[in-house]
Amino acid sequence: MLTETGTGALTETPAATAVFTAVLTEGPLSRVSLARRLGLSSAAVTKAARPLIEMGYLQELAATERTGPGAGRPASPLAVQADREYFVGVKITGDELIGVVIDLCADVRASAHRPLTDPGVDAVLTELGHLVDDLLDGPGGYRPRTRRLGLAVSGDVDRATGLVRYSPFLQWHNVPLRERAAEVTGLTVTVENDVKALTTAEHWFGEGVGAESFALVTVGTGIGCGLVVNGRLVSGSHGVAGEIGHIGVDATGPECHCGGRGCVEAIAGTPAIVRQARQTSGRPDLTMDDAVALARAGDERIGAVFARGGEAIGLGIAAVANLVGPARIVVSGEGLAAYDLFERHIRTGFERQAFGAAVECPLSIRPLPFEQWARGAAAVSIQSLVAP
Amino acid sequence: MLTETGTGALTETPAATAVFTAVLTEGPLSRVSLARRLGLSSAAVTKAARPLIEMGYLQELAATERTGPGAGRPASPLAVQADREYFVGVKITGDELIGVVIDLCADVRASAHRPLTDPGVDAVLTELGHLVDDLLDGPGGYRPRTRRLGLAVSGDVDRATGLVRYSPFLQWHNVPLRERAAEVTGLTVTVENDVKALTTAEHWFGEGVGAESFALVTVGTGIGCGLVVNGRLVSGSHGVAGEIGHIGVDATGPECHCGGRGCVEAIAGTPAIVRQARQTSGRPDLTMDDAVALARAGDERIGAVFARGGEAIGLGIAAVANLVGPARIVVSGEGLAAYDLFERHIRTGFERQAFGAAVECPLSIRPLPFEQWARGAAAVSIQSLVAP
DNA sequence: AATCAATACTTGACGAAGGAAATTATTACG
């Protein structure tokens, strides 16, 4: 069984939190290097690490051989004990639940999904219970070492209270999802906006590790952006943040459902791509898959639709780079199944509009499967264990 | 004389820093309300405040009368002793030095300026010495209670080291301005980018007080933006941040000197306004003042130039609101001498493009004289006293 | 082999920061 502090918090002191977080995100580190990195004395690190080792969350690796003249005692790096605890993450979409189990290193250990026929709260919770049972009671035997569940939902979510204020795809209003999901699963639940969850996961366990500021752009039906500035996730004072999709980049562009004009999303979102592809091809029943296939087959006019979309995304990303100057930017999302058609043009738009040294900001453009979104949800629940 | 800790730092503990900062920025506050606000015990506030009172930085105001049923002991609010110490701030432009003396409440007590004939480093430093002497030795007798000087320079400035990496208007490269200015004036010097200094001043002493996130947009030859997110100034990883002027808002707009297209600055910056006004009027020697006068007199075509510029600025501000969601936004700058011509159109552009609840973000549009920029520099030096 | 220099880590004493609870101060209300 898992019993540490009773309150659910793993670490008691700021120093212990800092030590655990650093080992978690920046891999094995010796106590002395942790002390230097965190501005602590090595004695403080020793003391902070001891209970974490005793509880089995950290382990001491074999001493590494040292090099250089007059080498001293070899360091014994601290690493996380990946199997000490497991975490469940579930991404809730309008028609499917995607779930994963990850270990303390955020490596995916199991995954499963369930179709949703009814996006109502009760039906979703029932399916969620089954999904979690499937994940925890299947091969692997994760149940005894699992206490926490992270949920990722699109829309306006209050992570502090676990309340889903509004989710457009699910048509949910003010659903106390944390309590409801805790009842069904018996786990400690964290609820977060899906883009923020994915951003958190990339910041702690992915390409954003070590970056003081970081941005993650998702391309799909909507175009969103998660932002980390000064080491912290940006939340937005009026409930709005990261709405890169509604930056206006073309004063003569199409009108957007939001009331703006020339929004990135109105040019490059999946519905916009399909609409334009239908117009240019003259086929009113064309789907996104058709458009991708045609463009890949060399249809120049449909290729131009993707080119225009990619450039618009690039302009939006340049706006992010010019405004907040993240150390790096990851571009992803299910819309990037067609990323081969977008990538070059995203870079073109970005490079044209990025100001000065902002062009040097590294851009990773790669598709992330939905499973990664579920992993993001689980990563948030790791975070809630470490820094509640 | 002024002698507190020798290192120049005023407060020794985080709690004392928090207490002093809160009183400084949020006006007189009782110990109990400070404790609640800062998450401290009232005992801690009492202890933290005592040395600050003894050193004369804080004072206890007369007890306020209380209301309500069974009112208890009246609170004795803590307030800053404005005259305890004075600070000099100087804004360095290409052709002028503008200087002010402010007190601890950031109220301007004296101001002066000096024309610059030579923007070279040595000449500027000589003039700076004279300006500071004028300010401190003139009426008011500020010299004995003044130890710190803040400098505001446009361009790429490293506040931590006081190095001016590059300033385009002055044509300075890697000038160790902090050391040089300290030699000339004998004061402890802080150097900051001008927009960031103004943003800091508004965040601590102006409309941004109490806001977790805040943006200040400056309109003039260039169009810039200072950003506070999660309570901290945004610096940008590649030396770029707040470049709202180079967000592309019009894919078919004019090319910008930065290489981009349809940049806000290329539409609404003073040179762009003048260029467009010359084109529409057919007068190749038209100045900005002429354009303003014509527009105010009812020239519709030149009025349209301002309208287009204002809308472009509004679109850029909407991008800021959509991305980082500041609690409020101040729009200012010397370019806003013509703010009556811009204001309505800035709001139009903003309201059209702001997403969802972001339109609720309060927008203050008002001109700030150059003296306010110097005040910003001085405010940064207050900040360096409180939180070095 | 013995010693030394260099580096990593641990230990125990100490100081300082902040909290808890009791105490004092000051008001309004009956």
Place this chain on the structure above:
DNA sequence: CGTAATAATTTCCTTCGTCAAGTATTGATT
């Protein structure tokens, strides 16, 4: 005048983290 309510202070205590000294372990040098 007690009593309730709120503000501030005092005393005592816990605790976190540093400091300085000591232990551990290596390569290089004698």
